[in-house]
Amino acid sequence: MASTDLPILLRRARWGYEKTRVRGALLGVMPIAAIVLLAACIADHPPLTITVGAAAAFLGAVFLWYGRAPQKAVLPGFTAGLVPLFLVVGVNHLHMCGPDGCTSLCMYACAIGGLAAGLGVSVVSYRRGAGPAFWLSASGIALLTGAIACAGVGYGGVAGLVLGFGAGALSTVAQRRIGRRAS
Amino acid sequence: MTESERAEVDQLMARLADGDRAVFTDVFHLLWPPIERLCRGLLKNDADAADAAQEALQKVFERAAAYDKSRPAMPWALAIAGWECRTLARKRTRRRETSDENQAEPGTVGDEERLVQRDLVEAALGALGHLPDADREALIATYWDTAAPVTGSTFRKRRERALDRLRSAFRRIYGID
Numbered sequence: 414m415a416s417t418d419l420p421i422l423l424r425r426a427r428w429g430y431e432k433t434r435v436r437g438a439l440l441g442v443m444p445i446a447a448i449v450l451l452a453a454c455i456a457d458h459p460p461l462t463i464t465v466g467a468a469a470a471f472l473g474a475v476f477l478w479y480g481r482a483p484q485k486a487v488l489p490g491f492t493a494g495l496v497p498l499f500l501v502v503g504v505n506h507l508h509m510c511g512p513d514g515c516t517s518l519c520m521y522a523c524a525i526g527g528l529a530a531g532l533g534v535s536v537v538s539y540r541r542g543a544g545p546a547f548w549l550s551a552s553g554i555a556l557l558t559g560a561i562a563c564a565g566v567g568y569g570g571v572a573g574l575v576l577g578f579g580a581g582a583l584s585t586v587a588q589r590r591i592g593r594r595a596s
Numbered sequence: 597m598t599e600s601e602r603a604e605v606d607q608l609m610a611r612l613a614d615g616d617r618a619v620f621t622d623v624f625h626l627l628w629p630p631i632e633r634l635c636r637g638l639l640k641n642d643a644d645a646a647d648a649a650q651e652a653l654q655k656v657f658e659r660a661a662a663y664d665k666s667r668p669a670m671p672w673a674l675a676i677a678g679w680e681c682r683t684l685a686r687k688r689t690r691r692r693e694t695s696d697e698n699q700a701e702p703g704t705v706g707d708e709e710r711l712v713q714r715d716l717v718e719a720a721l722g723a724l725g726h727l728p729d730a731d732r733e734a735l736i737a738t739y740w741d742t743a744a745p746v747t748g749s750t751f752r753k754r755r756e757r758a759l760d761r762l763r764s765a766f767r768r769i770y771g772i773d
Binding site for chain 2: 419422423425426427429430432433434437479480481484
């Protein structure tokens with residue numbers, strides 16, 4: 414390789430760059446994969462948990478590989494998504510019983526966890542002064558991570574998660590707007 | 597390389613580390629000439645220098661995602677290139693030594709010592725990147741024990757000054773008081 418063919422060298426360098434990023438992304442989604450496996454072990458519908466978890470891991474890997482705002486959003490999004498996930502796992506066997514029978518608390522856990530995740534993602538976005546790409550990426554990861562557990566509850570669980578998340582995000586936006594007007 | 601060019605390389609490398617592929621070609625074209633020059637200066641052989649420079653550039657881009665934005669990019673890239681040159685030079689030496697059965701086996705240095713030596717060389721080459729061209733030439737000539745463009749007391753003085761600057765650059769980079 415004595416003579417230097419710059420276009421070939423450029424292609425090789427690019428390939429090397431992408432290869433390293435892919436390797437880093439795969440390493441980066443290991444915690445998501447571990448959580449998915451754990452959740453699948455205790456889930457009522459393991460195939461569904463694995464499917465949603467695989468989607469979360471795939472999206473995380475793509476963001477980590479891509480870089481920029483989506484890459485920075487993976488960790489906050491994943492951390493926020495753990496809130497509804499752990500809440501649902503925690504209340505999985507709890508029931509609220511009344512005169513009309515018993516109701517599972519999972520749907521409420523999804524909604525409350527979603528609210529907390531939405532608040533968390535929005536607060537982090539504002540604190541960092543991040544743009545919509547960060548917020549959208551973090552939200553995507555948070556919702557999918559939360560859905561690993563909430564999907565097992567059914568459509569109601571996912572709807573509760575999304576609504577809670579939306580409420581959390583909106584409340585942060587509203588609070589900021591009011592704060593700005595007041596100052 | 598001027599200060600503004602160095603700042604530009606730092607900025608572009610930081611963007612590349614963040615995943616901004618739009619600057620890839622720019623970084624490539626900014627890094628290639630100095631890396632090639634350094635390899636030519638170190639190896640004194642066009643074919644070996646081309647090999648080492650290409651290998652080095654490939655490694656620079658493989659490590660681009662891990663680039664520390666708080667450090668200057670050019671010395672970092674040149675340190676990788678310097679290390680690649682040294683590795684290639686050693687390979688060539690080893691090949692010559694194995695072909696000669698009467699020569700002693702070179703692998704007597706312990707692994708730990710080799711690692712320490714490698715870190716020191718990397719650090720020194722990192723600091724070397726901070727120096728002006730004249731200083732760098734003087735140090736490279738000293739390193740390879742070859743004749744510099746100037747001889748005698750002028751060269752000695754230049755070498756002394758270059759070593760002083762290298763020491764201070766090393767201290768600055770690693771925060772040694």
